[in-house]
Amino acid sequence: MQNSFESTPQSVHSWDYDLILEKIGYGKTQWLLLIISGLLTITSVAAQQSMSIIVIASQCEFESTQADKGLMMAACVAGLFVSTYIWGYISDDIGRRKVLLCGVFASNILQFVLMFVTNIWTFNIINLLVGISIGGVSAAIYAYLSEFNTPKHRAVAINYSTMFVSVTAIYVPVTAWMVLSSNWSLSIGDFVFRPWRLIMFISLLPGLIGGLLLLRYPESPKLLLSQNKIDEAIQAVTWICKFNRGKSLKDLLNCDEFMLKSEAESVENSMDNIPRFILLKIARATVPLFYKPHGFYFIISNLAVFGMFFSSNGMQFWFPEIVNRSSGSLNDTSTVCQILMEYETKAENSTLACSDHISSKTYIDNAIVGVAFLIGFSIQGTLINPLGRKNVLMAALIIATFSGICLHFFGNRTAVLVLFCLYILLPGLSISIMLGAIVDLVPTHLRGKAVSFCMSLGRLGIIAATNLMGLMLQPYCNTTFAICNFILFVCVVLVYIIPIETST
The missing domain is CATH 1.20.1250.20 (MFS general substrate transporter like domains)
Structure with missing residues (x-):
């Protein structure tokens, strides 16, 4: 033409x-x-x-x-x-x-x-x-x-x-x-x-x-x-x-x-x-993402992003519910799971009408998480070049995993809020670094599709996490937190394997 x-x-x-x-x-x-x-x-x-x-x-x-x-x-x-x-x-x-x-x-x-x-x-x-x-x-x-x-x-x-x-x-x-x-x-x-x-x-x-x-x-x-x-x-x-x-x-x-x-x-x-059908067009264009030499690392990177979305966004979606249920407790030594179990016991024994009240602490704590994200994005930008992308990723995921483990044992409210902030914030910030790493892994003509595919799989992680926590959080709270922590630990291993260049 x-x-x-x-x-x-x-x-x-x-x-x-x-x-x-x-x-x-x-x-x-x-x-x-x-x-x-x-x-x-x-x-x-x-x-x-x-x-x-x-x-x-x-x-x-x-x-x-x-x-x-x-x-x-x-x-x-x-x-x-x-x-x-x-x-x-x-x-x-x-x-x-x-x-x-x-x-x-x-x-x-x-x-x-x-x-x-x-x-x-x-x-x-x-x-x-x-x-x-x-x-x-x-x-x-x-x-x-x-x-x-x-x-x-x-x-x-x-x-x-x-x-x-x-x-x-x-x-x-x-x-x-x-x-x-x-x-x-x-x-x-x-x-x-x-x-x-x-x-x-x-x-x-x-x-x-x-x-x-x-x-x-x-x-x-x-x-x-x-x-x-x-x-x-x-x-x-x-x-x-x-x-x-x-x-x-x-x-x-x-x-x-x-x-x-x-x-x-x-x-x-x-x-x-x-092609005649748009889905066939998409499928044909997506297949090269899994070809050598980048295919193996692309799959691993997608699994890592899935885990980050699962842990960070899945917990963030349920965070208001967790805080709202915990806000009525006067005990400052009980862990999150112990407070949630006490809440469930009270709810089962209560003859009062249903309550949809949301405590002010729920709004405040969630706003604090939002402010933490804003500050986190600013700090992360200053650390990537001097420390290297892979080092920042590894450190963020290890600290987040450790924070998740501590949630099983800590009862102090301020400490619990800090741990939740770290657990939600650090994997969430890591997603943007991972997307940049994925862009470097694949050829130029595949980069747009690679990022779109990765983000779609990440959202599948959110769907899996929100439904898993909906089914398991109340009766199996510690098990639910352990699953999230294990998935984050797997992310640490996967990021260690991926060949990520030290700087952007």
């Missing part, structure tokens, strides 16, 4: 896209897009994390068991697991902006509907659809953000965008505390609207604002160039220049006519090689 610029006169200069971005300079386009990506990230993560509060606040209304709570927390994550990898391929075909807008607005609508659902199984099904919709945001946001930045700024932009995950870990408990601190209800016929339902609206609100702001933006010029849509790419770049500099691109370049260089399409994305 002949590029449109090949037929233009020789006097028309062809510009490289990244060089054009450098000429335009970093400005309002990039700053606003960073805020938009942060808002979309908050909604994406809050839809998952807010369930850890909602399962407690809704337990009397839904008459939910501990196993039911595990399913409620896993439903949205299951949707992400099923859809993210597929959304990534769709975004390469129809455009990142379209996928982002469809994903965020569809999830907003579904979350709004979820506010009025009264049946727990209907709630889980719609929440699964929320996860599938959010998968589009998760799959396209970082690629879209990076393609509006020069190579010099891409890593920094993605790093700041990722930090909004930590902001969400603070946003969720703080906003939930504000909403649930007042005891009110609104009756609409037989339906009663209680405060916990408002949490879902607060979760969708950042994404709604981000989606509306995104409507102003064009499709990624870099993607348009890879699809040979030169004219559309020129229009998009002209928009960036006008928004950043307040003048036309022709004036900036001081020329009457210009053209953008097309980018070569990959074999798997060319129209002549698209």
Whole structure:
């Protein structure tokens, strides 16, 4: 297929896209897009994390068991697991902006509907659809953000965008505390609207604002160039220049006519090689990830990331429930599992009505974990280069494993909070380092698929952990903690085997 610029006169200069971005300079386009990506990230993560509060606040209304709570927390994550990898391929075909807008607005609508659902199984099904919709945001946001930045700024932009995950870990408990601190209800016929339902609206609100702001933006010029849509790419770049500099691109370049260089399409994305079914296309493109020489280490790396998600996020999802059950205990010497067993005994012997009260300590401790993540990301960035990525990974996982073991024996509340913070925080921070290591393990043309595949498997770890803890935490608390600790120890062994370069 002949590029449109090949037929233009020789006097028309062809510009490289990244060089054009450098000429335009970093400005309002990039700053606003960073805020938009942060808002979309908050909604994406809050839809998952807010369930850890909602399962407690809704337990009397839904008459939910501990196993039911595990399913409620896993439903949205299951949707992400099923859809993210597929959304990534769709975004390469129809455009990142379209996928982002469809994903965020569809999830907003579904979350709004979820506010009025009264049946727990209907709630889980719609929440699964929320996860599938959010998968589009998760799959396209970082690629879209990076393609509006020069190579010099891409890593920094993605790093700041990722930090909004930590902001969400603070946003969720703080906003939930504000909403649930007042005891009110609104009756609409037989339906009663209680405060916990408002949490879902607060979760969708950042994404709604981000989606509306995104409507102003064009499709990624870099993607348009890879699809040979030169004219559309020129229009998009002209928009960036006008928004950043307040003048036309022709004036900036001081020329009457210009053209953008097309980018070569990959074999798997060319129209002549698209298989009839998208799933077959995905399968064929994924198989090379398991070829030699990187296949063995790629499998090990995925198992390590699965374990990190299992231990960190699985425990983080159940942390509000654990703290809320423990907050009523006056004994400062009992371990977490001893307090949970005492709580269960009291609940079985109690003749009082169901209670969905959430203590202020639950919100405070969860906000502290969020602040710890924010601080942890900052500290980790300063340690990686001088100490080496593998050393930082090994140290983080060993300390987290040791913290998990100590939870079997420590009873002091402050010490327990610190141990939980370390246990949740350190494997969570290690995930980002592991993803960077996986990128180095595989060839360039496989890196996007490698990260998407790894993140999907990680979310499978969250699903496994939330359901395991839902079934086992109360009757077999020590066993549940031991399983999580053993999986973290396996992660230490796997990371030791993987050939990770010392610096980024």
